[in-house]
Amino acid sequence: MQNLSKVIQxxxxxxxxxxxxxxxxxxxxxxxxxxxxPYFARTVEEAGExxxxxxxxxxxxxxxxxREEKVAVVAKGCDVRAIVALMxxxxxxxxxxxxxxxxxxxxxxxxxxxxLVGGREILEAxxxxxxxxxxxxxxxxxxxxxxxxxxxxxxxxYGNPVIYDELVGEEVPAKEVSFxxxxxxEALSAEERAEFLAKEMEKCIRCYACRNACPMCYCEECxxxxxxxxxxxxxxxxxxxxxxxxxxxxxxxxxxxxxxGACERACPMGIKLSLLTRKGVKDVKEIFGYEAGLNPDDKxxxxxxxxxxxxxxxxxx
Amino acid sequence: xxxxxxxxxxxxxxxxxxxxxxxPVEKDGSIVFEAIEEGARAKLGTTSKxxxxxxxxxxxxxxxxxxxxxxxxxMEDKIDDTKxxxxxxxxxxxxxxxxxxxxxxxxxxEDVYYTTRRKNTIIVSVGCSEPESTCFCSxxxxxxxxxxxxxxxxxxxxxxxxxxxxxxxxKEFLLKLNLKEAGEEDKARAEEIKSRAQAGxxxxxxxxxxxxxxxxxxxxxxxxxxxxLGCAACTYLCPTCHCFDIAxxxxxCNGCRVRNWDSCMFPLFTLHGxxxxxxxxxxxxxxxxxxxxxxxxxxxxxxxxxxxxxxCIKNCPVNMDIRQVLxxxxxxxxxxxxx
Numbered sequence: 001m002q003n004l005s006k007v008i009q010x011x012x013x014x015x016x017x018x019x020x021x022x023x024x025x026x027x028x029x030x031x032x033x034x035x036x037x038p039y040f041a042r043t044v045e046e047a048g049e050x051x052x053x054x055x056x057x058x059x060x061x062x063x064x065x066x067r068e069e070k071v072a073v074v075a076k077g078c079d080v081r082a083i084v085a086l087m088x089x090x091x092x093x094x095x096x097x098x099x100x101x102x103x104x105x106x107x108x109x110x111x112x113x114x115x116l117v118g119g120r121e122i123l124e125a126x127x128x129x130x131x132x133x134x135x136x137x138x139x140x141x142x143x144x145x146x147x148x149x150x151x152x153x154x155x156x157x158y159g160n161p162v163i164y165d166e167l168v169g170e171e172v173p174a175k176e177v178s179f180x181x182x183x184x185x186e187a188l189s190a191e192e193r194a195e196f197l198a199k200e201m202e203k204c205i206r207c208y209a210c211r212n213a214c215p216m217c218y219c220e221e222c223x224x225x226x227x228x229x230x231x232x233x234x235x236x237x238x239x240x241x242x243x244x245x246x247x248x249x250x251x252x253x254x255x256x257x258x259x260x261g262a263c264e265r266a267c268p269m270g271i272k273l274s275l276l277t278r279k280g281v282k283d284v285k286e287i288f289g290y291e292a293g294l295n296p297d298d299k300x301x302x303x304x305x306x307x308x309x310x311x312x313x314x315x316x317x
Numbered sequence: 318x319x320x321x322x323x324x325x326x327x328x329x330x331x332x333x334x335x336x337x338x339x340x341p342v343e344k345d346g347s348i349v350f351e352a353i354e355e356g357a358r359a360k361l362g363t364t365s366k367x368x369x370x371x372x373x374x375x376x377x378x379x380x381x382x383x384x385x386x387x388x389x390x391x392m393e394d395k396i397d398d399t400k401x402x403x404x405x406x407x408x409x410x411x412x413x414x415x416x417x418x419x420x421x422x423x424x425x426x427e428d429v430y431y432t433t434r435r436k437n438t439i440i441v442s443v444g445c446s447e448p449e450s451t452c453f454c455s456x457x458x459x460x461x462x463x464x465x466x467x468x469x470x471x472x473x474x475x476x477x478x479x480x481x482x483x484x485x486x487x488k489e490f491l492l493k494l495n496l497k498e499a500g501e502e503d504k505a506r507a508e509e510i511k512s513r514a515q516a517g518x519x520x521x522x523x524x525x526x527x528x529x530x531x532x533x534x535x536x537x538x539x540x541x542x543x544x545x546l547g548c549a550a551c552t553y554l555c556p557t558c559h560c561f562d563i564a565x566x567x568x569x570c571n572g573c574r575v576r577n578w579d580s581c582m583f584p585l586f587t588l589h590g591x592x593x594x595x596x597x598x599x600x601x602x603x604x605x606x607x608x609x610x611x612x613x614x615x616x617x618x619x620x621x622x623x624x625x626x627x628x629c630i631k632n633c634p635v636n637m638d639i640r641q642v643l644x645x646x647x648x649x650x651x652x653x654x655x656x
Contacts, residue, residue, distance in 0.1 A: 030636040032451070037636035038544040058635055062546070111346075121449050137447065203345055205367065205376065207580070209548035209634050225585050227564070234564045234577045235377035266634035268550045269366065270346050 004102070005051040007168050008074055011100055012047035015072050021098050025063050026050040026074035033125045034110045038063065050074065052168075054127060054145065057107040059262040061215035065091040073097065074168075076104035078260030080161035081293030082215035085256055088300050091218065101164030103172045105145075106153030108132065111270060113148055117141050151181065152261025152274050162294055179282045185275055201242040203269040206234075210273055211249060213266030216256045223248060250276045255284050255301035258293045287312065318480040318496035319503060320471070325478075328494065329356025329404065336439075337401040339372050341365045350403070361405040361443050362473055368556035368628065369410035370417060372403050373434045376553070377577045380430060380563070385570035395573075396429060401438040402490075409452075409626040411442045411466030412459045413556030419618040420559050430576075439490050442467035443478070446510050450517035451627030453640060457522060459624055461514040472507040479507040520640050521647060522611065522621060529612040531651045533604070541642065542599030544635050549580035551629035551637070557610070557622045560586070581605050607642065 012024040028039035028049045036055040040063075041047040052074070060073050061082035075083060080101060086092045113122060117134055124135040132148055134141045146154070157177035161167065185193065208224075211217045223231045224245050232241040250257075259281045264273040284290055287310055290301035298304075320328065332338050333354060340359035341348050347366040353359060367376075379395045414435070421431035445452070445461035454460055464470050468487030471478040479499050482488035499507075532538075552558040562579035566572055579586055582603075587596045596602050614622035623639070630638050 031638040031641060032630070032636060035636045040540070040543050063544070123450055199345060203347065205549075205553050207549035207553050208583075209546065209550045212546035212548040213634050225583075230564070230566075233566060233575075234562065235575060236577065237375075237377045266546065266548070266550075268554060268632040268634070 004169050005053070008052055008100060008102070009047055009050050011166060011168065012041055012050055012072065012074075013044045015098060016041070016044055016047055020070065021072040022069040024050065024072045024074070024100075025060050026100075027052065027056040027058075027060075030055060033122050034108060034113055052102060054106075054108045057150070057262075057265050058213070059215050059258070059260045061086060061092075061258075062213065062262070064097065065215075065218055067092075067096065070096050071098070072100055074100045074102060075161060075164070076102050077159040077161055078104070078156065078258055078262075079215075080163060081158060081258035082260060083293070084162060084296050085216060085258055085293040085300070087296060089256075094296075099161065099164040099166070101161030101167045103161070103167070103169050104153075104159040105172050106149040106156065106159070107265075108145070108148045109150040109153075112150075113143075116143055116148070150261055150265065152259065152264065152278075154178075155180065155278075156259065158259075158294070163296055179278060181275060182278050182282050185279065197243055198239050200271050201239045201246065203271050204236060204242040204245075205269055206236040206242070206245070207268065209266040209268060210246075210263035210271075213262045214249075214253075215260075215262070216253055216258065217249065219252075246273065246276055250280045253277060254280045255288070255290060256292050257281050259291075318491050318494075319499045320478045320480055320494075320496055322476055322478065325359065325361065326356035329353065329359055332356075332402055332404070335400070337399045339369075339401060339403045341405045352401075359405060361471075361478075363405075364407050364445075364449075364626070365410075366628075366632075367554060368413065368626070369403055369406045370413055370556050370559070372401070373414060373438065374417065374421075374431055374559060374561075377575055378430065380574045380576055382573035383571065396433050398433050398437050401434070402441060403438055404441045406440050406442045406467070407626070408442050408444055408461060408463045408465075408467065408470075409454050409459060409624040410556050411440050412454075412463055412624045413466070413626075414440065415466040416557050416614075416618070416620055416622055416624070417559055419614075419620065439468045439486060440466060441469040441471065441487075441490075443471045443473065444511065444514065446473050446514050448514060448516045449627060451630045452516045452625060453518045453520045453627065454625035455516040456518075456520040457621050457623050457625040461516060462511045472510055474503060474506055474510070477503075479503055481507075516625065517627075518640060520625070520643050522643065525611050525643065525647065526615040526621075528646060528649075528651060529608060532646070532649065533608075535649060535651060537646065537649050538600045538604045541645075542603040545582070545599050545603060545637055546634055547582050547584065547599055547602065548634065549578075549582055550632045550634060551639075552580040552582055552606070553578055554628040554632050556624055556626055556628070581609070607646070611643070 015021045024041040026039055027036040029051055030037040034055050038058050059079050059082055061079050087094055113134055120136050122134050122136050126133040130145050132143050132145050155178040157175045159172040232244050257277050261274045288301045337352050339350050340353050341363050342351050342358045343360055348363045349367050350365050350369050381394050383392045421428040448461045464483040468484045470481050470483055482491050560579045561576050564575050566575055588594045610622040
């Protein structure tokens with residue numbers, strides 16, 4: 001990872017020096033253990049701050065919409081999927097974007113790490129190959145990197161960027177995408193599903209971190225913010241309204257969601273949002289054989305129509 | 318006084334009969350304050366994800382409701398005067414209530430919803446023997462055992478808590494509990510624990526208010542917000558943030574007026590009816606958040622509106638760290654200003 005950081009820095013420096021770009025969006029060291037932070041480098045000196053590690057969890061495509069200047073982005077697989085989806089929606093001009101693609105093996109889930117150490121405060125984390133060492137006041141716990149990955153990362157099949165101008169690091173081995181948790185959820189009865197969702201939605205504080213962290217959520221006015229008409233209650237303690245908020249968000253993401261899990265990672269209350277978004281991803285894949293952000297040349301699935309399109313959702317017993 | 322930990326659940330069970338008792342409880346993986354029915358649920362010595370301010374200033378509260386029927390209009394004020402105890406509050410959260418008092422009860426205005434709850438709530442705090450690395454309470458006129466805002470302060474002695482009254486109200490409350498007197502040894506141990514407890518990090522805010530006085534138009538704000546997502550995780554989880562929005566919810570002729578937390582980090586916060594927005598970008602919003610806490614509030618109430626709890630640091634989705642922001646502000650060149 002040290003090496004990768006160095007390569008990214010050198011690439012960024014070169015791009016800035018040669019004035020190929022005005023800005024490089026990447027990650028810098030975070031202020032907390034298990035954290036990196038989005039970083040904007042405009043000078044060669046600033047480019048020296050860029051890093052790459054298992055804590056680069058944010059989706060940087062979020063910072064690329066409607067940019068005036070020429071931008072380079074350090075982008076992992078899911079960031080690139082979002083970039084491709086945003087290109088189709090005319091939010092990103094490919095001509096003005098330089099993609100430094102980074103094959104990704106998945107990011108580490110701070111929540112899982114905290115759970116592993118029983119909620120004690122982690123003061124230091126070390127990654128040695130496949131082993132993660134978490135240290136705190138009077139404890140040292142070891143775990144494997146794979147076990148601590150975010151669920152969305154563990155189930156992701158697109159760690160390798162689908163498009164790039166330059167690839168940094170080695171491609172990761174191909175994997176099958178898994179919707180195991182969605183299948184488990186689907187297997188529950190309607191009552192059990194409702195109960196589960198109510199419990200999750202009860203945690204929501206309507207901070208909208210999920211929406212704002214999502215590269216695909218960019219409506220000028222989100223329906224939850226509208227007061228004329230007021231579609232849903234502004235009360236955070238309204239479980240039903242919280243579910244409408246998340247439900248509509250998922251519907252609006254159908255065929256667009258890059259399945260990055262940025263929404264769930266951003267949630268300070270630990271709501272299992274990716275279960276909802278991935279249900280949408282799975283349905284679109286099953287019904288239309290479409291996955292968002294994989295092919296820059298195809299049409300977004302819900303903007304396309306074919307008489308062969310299956311329509312199982314129109315008639316249901 | 319001394320309370321054995323084994324007796325806490327029973328003590329709370331008794332209090333529940335007479336008061337509404339709020340305590341930190343574990344709920345779906347997070348610690349939150351809730352009105353409890355069973356004392357055994359309380360997880361004392363933890364710091365809640367959502368600050369204890371919501372006990373006095375709930376995220377959403379009905380201010381009044383109205384109904385219109387054949388007999389005319391009926392209105393009902395929803396002032397909550399239930400006798401309550403907040404048991405297991407952290408000193409930073411107790412301190413934040415002192416700061417909120419300035420806002421909700423001052424020369425110009427008394428917010429009857431807040432002040433009624435405030436008057437009817439006893440605050441029992443648990444001092445922080447081992448503050449976290451993100452805590453910087455000692456840097457913002459507070460500390461792990463700051464008694465400001467608490468009626469009773471508990472110190473964790475291992476198998477028991479030393480309970481000390483801070484206010485008259487706290488003294489009366491403790492007398493009612495018929496607790497054992499603490500021995501000299503317990504008191505000495507508590508003093509040692511208190512003197513050893515140290516906030517995990519430091520921020521230097523000396524001269525910060527004066528520095529910010531001359532920084533409204535400083536270029537520092539131009540880039541600060543760049544990675545901010547503009548969500549409300551920092552403000553909603555902040556014990557001192559207190560901005561709210563009022564919405565009417567009505568169906569036919571019946572409805573209610575609801576007050577909900579609002580956040581200066583949202584574009585909508587300052588959007589005028591005309592469509593004009595005086596805070597057009599994250600730049601103005603971040604400046605506002607910093608200025609409100611470390612300049613305007615100091616100007617108005619002679620206190621910093623930050624208690625150093627570290628929640629905004631731990632919960633920011635993009636790891637924006639207020640400690641770094643304040644350090645960077647201190648390091649800015651402001652021309653004529655002496656830093």
